[in-house]
Amino acid sequence: MSDDRILLADIGGTNARFALADPAAEMPLLVDSVEGFAVAEFPSLAHAARHYLEHTGARVRAGVFAVAGRVDGDEARITNHPWVISRSRLRTELELDDVLLINDFAAQSMAIPLLREGDIAVVGGAAWRPAQTRDGSDRTYAVIGPGTGLGVGGLLVRDGRHYPLETEGGHVSFPPGTPEELMILDVLSRQFGRVSNERLICGPGLVNIYRALAEIAGEDPGPVKPADVTARAAEGDPRANRAVDVFCAVFGAIAGDVVLTLGAWDGVFLTGGLVPRMLEALRHSGFRQRFEHKGRFSSNMARIPSVAVLHPHAGLLGCAALAQRHFQANAA
Incomplete structure (x- = not known):
């Protein structure tokens, strides 16, 4: 296989996904090349990449690696x-020859300009169309997504160029908005000390909410996994x-806070592994009510789109966009 391809990797706390990119192509991600592995199967990213x-049989000259953790100079630690x-x-x-090491939500953010109609679903009444990222206007977007953890980022579109924002906003302190959430915070505070948004809004966070509700009721639910909670919910x-319901409402409140913090008046993208699986729950829950319920800014928030990303490899798509920008610019 030609060595003009770029190796891509999207590394989370559970899975490592690899693919190849063709920087010269209009759609640079080579979807047929995507493969995924459990990170627990390998001692290091290099071992997993070599296995791929x-x-x-791919030969590559460079790589773009997105990791679920803060990139500090030459190094990154997965949270x-x-x-x-x-x-x-x-x-x-x-x-x-060259390696780009980026935060995974920089990659999620850079995927936005490459999303098409079938890759998204709007949650709530405020409409959004993919063409809005390519109309030449300056725009600011927020990106937030629950998976193994909670990622938060943003995308600035200025003068036709795209600038991803790398943040660790998932580790902001959790702000309860109802008496029930105050009780959940009390339970989780006794378990964890400080409680971040990630303690509630991610796969393990759904379990934390479920177990806290059981403790408030004076019961012990026993061992529970995220899939157990969603399966039991489906059974009634x-x-x-x-x-x-609590998960979706808190997710909405936090997503709205991120919009206010970044000034992301053009929309928020909901990404991560849980979003496609919970799309109907998000649409029929308090997500938008809590998203919009921001006091004097409620009328503003009602006009801001919240867009679920359904593309199965959005992180790799963003890595491909970065590969296209970086390596084509260097070749010019």
């Missing part, structure tokens, strides 16, 4: 997994349904 390259990733070490171990279990 050997399995596919919910013990891998420590070094840009220079990856370049040496994989024999690459009242506590599981309440946990999902």
Whole structure:
């Protein structure tokens, strides 16, 4: 396979996804090249990348690696997994000419301009169309997504160029908005001390909410996984349904706070592994009510789109967009 391809990786706390990009193509992500592995199966990112390259027979000259953690100079630590990733070490171990190491929500943000109609679903009454990212206007978007953790980022569109914002907004302190949420905060505070938004809005966070509701009721639910909560909700279990309702409402409140914080008046994108699976719950819950309920800014918030990203590989799509921009510019 040609060595003009770029290796892409989207690394979370549970899964590592790899693909190839063709920077010269209008749609640079080569979807047929996508493969995923459990991060627990490999001692390092380099080992996982070598496994992918050997399995596919691909030859590459450079890589774009998006990781679920803060990138600090040459190094990144995944927040919910013990891998420590070094840009220079990856370049040496994989024999690459160049490596970009970015936060995973920089990649999620850069995917926005490449999204098409079938890749999104609007939650709420404020409309949004993919053409809005390509009409030449300056725009500001927020991006937030629950998976193994809670990622938060943004995208600035200025003079036709796209600038992703890398943040750790998922670790902002959780602000309860109802008496019930105050009780949940009390339960989680005794367990964790400080309670961040990520303690509620992610896969393990859904379990935290479910277990807190059980403790408030004076019951012990026993071992529970996120899939157990959603399965019980689908079967009509009242506590599981309440946990999902609280999750969606808090998610909406936090998404609205991110919009206000970033000035993201052009919309917020809901991404991450849980969003497609919970789309109908988000649409039929208090998500938008809490998103819009921002006091004197409520009327403004009602006009701001909240857009669920359904593309199965949005992180890799954003990596491909960054590869296209970076490597085409360097070749010019």
